[in-house]
Amino acid sequence: MVSVKPFLDLFRGSRPARPPIWLMRQAGRYLPEYRETRKRAPSFLDFCYTPELAIEATLQPIRRFGFDAAIIFSDILVIPDALGQPVRFVEGEGPRLDPIEEPSHLSRLASDLDVERLEPVYAALRGTRAALPDDTALIGFCGAPWTLATYMIAGRGTPDQAPARIFAYRHPVAFAGLIERLVEACTEHLMRQIEAGAEAVQVFDSWAGILPEDEFRAWCVEPVARIVWALRQKHPQVPIIGFPRAIAGGYRAFAEATQVDALGLDTAARLGNAVEELDDRVVTQGNLDPLVLLAGGSALDHALDALLAVTEDARHIVNLGHGILPPTPIAHVERLIERVRG
Ligand code: CP3
Secondary structure, eight states, X not given: OOXXXXXXXXXXXXXXXXXXXXXXXXXXXXXXXXXXXXXXXXSHHHHHTOHHHHHHHHHHHHHHHOOSEEEOSOOTTXXXXXXXXXXXXETTTEEEEOOOOSGGGGGGSOSSOOHHHHHHHHHHHHHHHHHSOXXXXXXXXXXXXXXXXXXXXXXSOOSSOHHHHHHHHHOHHHHHHHHHHHHHHHHHHHHHHHHTTOSEEEEEETTGGGSOHHHHIIIIIHHHHHHHHXXXXXXXXXXXXXXXXXXXSOHHHHHHHHOOSEEEEOTTSOHHHHHHHHTTSSEEEXXXXXXXXXXXXXXXXXXXXXXHHHTTTSOEEBOBSSOOXXXXXXXXXXXXXXXXXX
């Protein structure tokens, strides 16, 4: 079967004439059409759980820019929500959950993921897949267990995720139990996304970089390795992208331990070192500074030229080191795509 999707071709070993491109958070507030669609749902989670709206938001950046991949419009926090820890989003502030302050609070969580609650996400994947152009790949995703646990324990975002780190030191057995439950929930959610049409999946470990070595291995590397292993049993052909944000090196060790097919690189990652270390065994993605995309002009052109030069002989997916920022001008995104596609 001949694929016409440059994003997927890269994982099958071929190097397309130009690198594929998509952007983290490509559906979002920098797009006027997103801000319009957003008004049609009473809350952010209602938006995620209404297939018609989620499909529309997923397709908007594809219609406007023709990215090589669409990422399903959803959020990593649907997993705690479907484990019986309700999530709300406070406008301009971020997510709020009832915090898990002590081990006894873990009994409030359901033992199994409520897949009924997540059915709209799978419906949105099926609808998006049917509507996407033939050359656009569809990406599903989840938050990694550690990153999910940080929000579940603190009940919100914090600058350093101290509540989860303290909880894990004080209650290692209870914390391991939570991570275990999240490994199962992430596996189930990704499996169902693949069955609904996701052609690749990304595991967002946004808070991986804050842990000391032993904790990083126990709470980030091992859980992600177990998710990858379980997915491979059933869907060996589906590429898995790891995004252990801000780990500052050790990419080869991470890739070998987890067996991911690709590594998302944050902005501070040394791209040249990462590419060299990975030695073409693993696809790389990302690294472009979201702030240089926001700033535009010659700084953007130079940053992109440098990135393309370093990755010329590598299998690299052009993307940002973190999500696109709401004030980013659309003209800068157009400029980026134009230059990548030469
Ligand atoms: O990339 C995409 O376009 C797909 C959709 C997507 C969203 N969130 C939509 C969203 C993805 C992949 C995510 C991942 C996500 N969500 C992460 C991991 C990546 C990262 O950014 O580190 C995390 C930590 C979350 C949790 C989350 N969701 C926070 C902390 C916030 C509030 C901060 C903010 O940017 O507002 C959200 C809200 C959210 N998720 C928005 C979007 C488009 C903005 C809310 C809105 O539009 O009203």
